Amino acid sequence: MVLVSGLGLQHGDADVADCSCSRLNLTGWWLCPGHRFGGIVLFSLALREKPSPIPAELKGKAKTGFISWSRLHTLTMASEKPILYGYFRSSCSWRVRIALALKGISYDLVPVSLLNDGGQQFSAEFKALNPMQQVPVLKIDGITLSQSLAIIQYLEDTHPNPRLLPQDPKKRAQVRMIADHIASGIQPLQNLKVLKQMGEKKMEWAQTCIASGFQALEQILQHTAGRYCVGDEVSMADLCLVPQVSNAERFKVEMGPYPTIIRINKALLDLEAFKVSHPSRQPDTPAELRA
Structure with missing residues (x-):
């Protein structure tokens, strides 16, 4: 052999x-x-x-x-090692990188620039991988998956330790609720495709969308949080929170009104899986943005 x-x-x-x-x-x-x-x-x-x-x-x-x-x-x-197609600054790609790091899954990264060449996600080659022309995409176990939460769910099903979804059905529902709140209710409203349509008002638009979502999220977390979003164990909700806070900081959202979000985000950023997956430490991170 x-x-x-x-x-x-x-x-x-x-x-x-x-x-x-x-x-x-x-x-x-x-x-x-x-x-x-x-x-x-x-x-x-x-x-x-x-x-x-x-x-x-x-x-x-x-x-x-x-x-x-x-x-x-x-x-x-x-x-065959999994292959992750992503972009260093993509919050959706970041979620998946965190999950892979937490579960100790080695993978190969294929950078897909959302800016260079008019957006490499629009190439014919990438469209064959994901007709939605979005990152991330993960090739794993002979299948090709898109959509970050679907990818994380598959990793959870196939590599259950450490758990990212609690066994308790109530806590599991809370994790999904928070993850969907961010992944469906905040991030899509301020992603690159939408911001391009907003022109000169893109900063104001992003700030409004994120602040509105964070006002609701802060109230939710006051009822569900322990050390992290739901209790004291890292969950899929936390994988969504940290990239969204990074987006908020990039768009200069005033974070003072959200002390619970700030506290949880700080605790998560101290974890190694969140450090190694950070946009400032990726192979495709521009030199001027590297940690």
Whole structure:
């Protein structure tokens, strides 16, 4: 058994698991050279016969992802690291990064700039991943998921420790309520797509939307919070809160009226999972914004 890892996919339009070359017994195997968005893959190659020499026409093809040549082998995917497509400043991407960090799930990040090239989320390649043309997108376990809360729910179902949804049904409902309050009632009103439509009034619009949502959220948290949003355990609600507070600070929202939100946010930012997932510490963070 030969393990081959660490291959970066370079130019393409389909995941390697979907490429015909990965489903066949071949006299040689290499990645099809069509990937634009990168990722790290781990494959298990079970060789049936002694490898034969690399054909002349394949020599020097490292840039197309050539791995190895063998005489009739069976290729099986032993494991594949999840691939997160996201943007350093995207609050939705940040939620998922926190969840992955808390659950100790190693992944590969593919930056998708929401600003460069007119917005890379609008490219044909990315639209094939997510027709909504939004980040984040997570490739994991052979499926492609979008929408941050759906992704977090899947991670919760497949990697239940540590829990992000309480077992107690009342607390679980409160967590979902707070997460939806932020993810549906605040963030979409001040995201990039909406702000572009607001033109010169975008700052005022963002401040109004966030302040209105925080007024309600502060009242809710006064009834549900312990150390964190619901009790003393980190939950999906907290994964939504911290990125939204960061948005509020970026848009210069006056935070004085929200002492409970401020207290919880400060406690969460002391946790390692929230530190490593912070926008200031991502591979695609511009130099001037790095911590």
